[in-house]
Amino acid sequence: MADLDQTLAVTLKGYAWLPDLRRRSGTGPVRTRVLGQPAVGICGSEAARFFYEPGHLERHSALPGLVVRTLFGRGAVHTLDGAAHRHRKALFTALLLDGDGAERLAELAGQEFDVAAARWRGGPPVRLLDESAQVIAAAVARWVGVPADDRDVEVLARDCLAMVDGFATVGPRTTHALLARARQEKRLSTTIAAVRDKTVSTPAAHDRTTRADQVARSPLSIVANHRDDGELLDPRTAAVELLNIIRPAIAVAWFVAFAGHAMDMWPRHQSRLRAGDDEYARAFAHEVRRFYPFAPFLGGRATRDLFFRGEPIPAGTLVLLDVYGQNHDPALWPEPYVFDPGRFVDREIGEFDLIPQGGGDPRSGHRCPGEKVTVALLGTLAKRLADLDHYLPPQDTTIDLSRIPARPRDGITLVVPEDRPAEKAPAEKAATEAPADEATTESAPADEAATESAPAANTPGARRVKTALSASRSPASGRS
Numbered sequence: 001m002a003d004l005d006q007t008l009a010v011t012l013k014g015y016a017w018l019p020d021l022r023r024r025s026g027t028g029p030v031r032t033r034v035l036g037q038p039a040v041g042i043c044g045s046e047a048a049r050f051f052y053e054p055g056h057l058e059r060h061s062a063l064p065g066l067v068v069r070t071l072f073g074r075g076a077v078h079t080l081d082g083a084a085h086r087h088r089k090a091l092f093t094a095l096l097l098d099g100d101g102a103e104r105l106a107e108l109a110g111q112e113f114d115v116a117a118a119r120w121r122g123g124p125p126v127r128l129l130d131e132s133a134q135v136i137a138a139a140v141a142r143w144v145g146v147p148a149d150d151r152d153v154e155v156l157a158r159d160c161l162a163m164v165d166g167f168a169t170v171g172p173r174t175t176h177a178l179l180a181r182a183r184q185e186k187r188l189s190t191t192i193a194a195v196r197d198k199t200v201s202t203p204a205a206h207d208r209t210t211r212a213d214q215v216a217r218s219p220l221s222i223v224a225n226h227r228d229d230g231e232l233l234d235p236r237t238a239a240v241e242l243l244n245i246i247r248p249a250i251a252v253a254w255f256v257a258f259a260g261h262a263m264d265m266w267p268r269h270q271s272r273l274r275a276g277d278d279e280y281a282r283a284f285a286h287e288v289r290r291f292y293p294f295a296p297f298l299g300g301r302a303t304r305d306l307f308f309r310g311e312p313i314p315a316g317t318l319v320l321l322d323v324y325g326q327n328h329d330p331a332l333w334p335e336p337y338v339f340d341p342g343r344f345v346d347r348e349i350g351e352f353d354l355i356p357q358g359g360g361d362p363r364s365g366h367r368c369p370g371e372k373v374t375v376a377l378l379g380t381l382a383k384r385l386a387d388l389d390h391y392l393p394p395q396d397t398t399i400d401l402s403r404i405p406a407r408p409r410d411g412i413t414l415v416v417p418e419d420r421p422a423e424k425a426p427a428e429k430a431a432t433e434a435p436a437d438e439a440t441t442e443s444a445p446a447d448e449a450a451t452e453s454a455p456a457a458n459t460p461g462a463r464r465v466k467t468a469l470s471a472s473r474s475p476a477s478g479r480s
């Protein structure tokens with residue numbers, strides 16, 4: 001089976017595809033075919049080290065054109081190799097890893113959340129996924145320095161969600177993604193050109209807290225003036241890279257929706273977040289990134305004949321690193337289907353262990369440079385959400401793992417009542433909030449043991465999640 005082309009199976013099985021294939025083929029690398037090409041699937045810390053070893057793999061020929069056109073943009077850092085990648089990557093690491101950019105962006109997002117929460121209070125139900133995208137879009141536009149009124153922020157949030165939602169499918173979601181990208185690239189290239197001509201003043205007009213001397217150092221102006229090998233980027237490529245900061249920051253809304261799902265499933269984590277411990281918020285953010293599905297796997301092409309665990313990988317083979325499988329590998333994460341932020345309290349995380357955003361050194365390799373931003377944003381917004389009195393009305397919270405990117409089906413719809421209800425114990429809260437309908441029973445844990453297991457209550461929706469989660473168990477576990 002594995003030597004038949006598996007492209008269709010990927011689209012049908014989603015996150016479970018590669019873990020399932022690996023389990024059926026026993027331990028070690030699994031040989032397969034995708035997109036008409038020979039491929040090998042690997043998983044685990046040793047595999048991640050192999051995947052990120054300098055000189056082993058190249059990216060420019062490995063990324064499917066559709067992913068580049070929807071998610072990353074043409075000429076993006078993701079598609080570069082060697083010296084070209086190093087030069088471009090320096091732009092991102094300077095903006096996202098050095099200095100206090102991540103903390104500042106998270107602070108702005110916290111402010112925007114408070115403004116939005118005041119609007120939600122006493123109003124109709126809101127979708128956490130969409131609303132947190134708006135919150136982050138408003139914050140990231142201020143932080144980056146892109147001129148944006150309320151309407152621009154709304155469109156930016158929607159477009160960035162569409163680009164992420166449409167990267168792994170063919171159909172209407174792809175069309176939305178392509179249109180959204182075209183609109184934002186056009187708008188941002190005009191802004192880049194205006195910054196270079198000094199005809200736009202940024203960001204002072206939109207951020208009362210920004211002093212004039214900070215304008216020159218805004219991420220917008222840094223991207224606009226970045227040079228690769230002494231040459232300014234053409235405005236379109238500069239816009240692509242600006243979007244490669246803005247879009248994934250807004251994509252953190254997916255994790256915020258998952259955080260809402262986790263708090264609903266296991267309310268005691270909400271209580272702990274409320275207690276106000278920053279270390280716990282950070283651990284919670286790591287566990288959301290590990291437990292919930294986002295990137296299913298990563299791909300690179302072997303630049304020469306290689307060996308992994310004694311198995312030959314001929315030059316030109318696609319190498320697929322099983323991200324979802326590794327994040328649920330019991331060799332790394334005991335009881336991987338238990339949502340337990342405690343596993344990250346006081347724990348050093350190995351460079352190749354937790355890989356929802358890639359592995360290795362983000363400065364030299366392709367690892368995501370936005371992890372600091374992701375953890376800061378998610379920790380801040382999860383804590384804000386935990387502090388917000390709200391409840392989930394009847395809805396479908398199912399997470400279908402055959403859909404990439406997966407998300408709670410109704411985006412986690414919240415009601416924020418006008419009056420602050422009296423404090424309730426977590427168990428009571430779950431019982432009170434869980435209506436009798438099938439989908440929401442998934443979020444009504446009956447006892448402590450049930451609350452600590454994967455989304456596996458006795459509902460068809462939850463069973464579907466459970467089936468997919470079970471199907472994805474690592475062969476290394478010795479369990480099925």
Ligand code: HEM
Pocket residue numbers: 077078079089092096244245246248249251252253254255294295298356357358359365366367368369370371373374
């Ligand atoms: C929702 C949260 C995020 C997820 C799941 C995520 C995931 C990833 C993954 C899987 C990669 C590819 C790693 C590889 O190819 O080896 C990546 C790369 C990248 N990410 Fe993120 N990311 C997130 C947030 C962010 C944020 C907040 C930013 C910036 C503000 C960002 C900017 C980038 C960039 C620029 C790259 C390309 C790196 C390179 O090719 O060298 N990401 N991300």
